Structures are given as structure tokens and as C-alpha cells.
Amino acid sequence: MKQTKSRQEILAVLTKSQGALSANEIQKQLPHINLATIYRNLETFVTHRQIKKLSFADEARYEIQETPHHHAICAQCNEVIHFTLNDKKLIKEFALPDFTIEDIEITIRGKCHKKKCSLDKKDRPQTKQKQKPK
Ligand SMILES: [Zn+2]
């Protein structure tokens, strides 16, 4: 894969980020790169397994995972909880005949218990994500 300047810049933004970012959030930090280019490069990174794509209700978010982990996403406020499980145990648990599991990615959807979740949609911070629980 070619390392263009925009690719390096996008990766740098993701490396600095404390959580998963949407293409729009990345573009805000790199206003000189157009959104289509950002999307295209993000998808290339996903294909090359350099970053992970998380599917949210509204838009996808992308992150660099230093250690593989799973996610719980709040359907109401888009809060993301990053958590790890015993993947070796899970692979045993999910044992499928005639299939070798290489990787398990769990995305749990639900509703978080944060205060902001009880706010009206217009008052809610749209892009707030925390890596660590408060
Ligand atoms: Zn994560």
C-alpha cells in the first residue's frame, strides 16, 4: 500500500485519538483533505487490517487497536465502551464444525447508564466518546 501524505495524516489523527472517530470528525482535524479522500483511505486501512471499523446507527467510526478488543455501543448517545474478553475461551465456546476461527469481534448494542443519555437529543453531545469509564 502506498503511503501518501494524506494517509499518514489520517493515521496520525487516529493514533492521537482516545476513541473511535467518524470520517467527519477526522475531516474536522484535516480540513485540507476532502471527505471522499478520507473515506477512501479509511476503507483501504480497514481492508489492510490497519484499523477497525465500528458500525454505529448513524455513521461508521474507525479506530486503531493496540490490543484487540470488543465494543458495547449505546444506541441512544453513541457512547462506546471498549472491553476485552478471554478470546481463547470464546473461540472454544464458539467452536464451529469445519471452520477455523481466527478472530472474534463482538459489538454489543444497548443503552448506557450515563447521565447524558437522559438528555434530549438536541442537548446531547454528538461526538463524545470516552476511552475509559468515568
Ligand atoms: Zn475500541
Ligand SMILES: [Zn+2]
Ligand atoms: Zn447512552
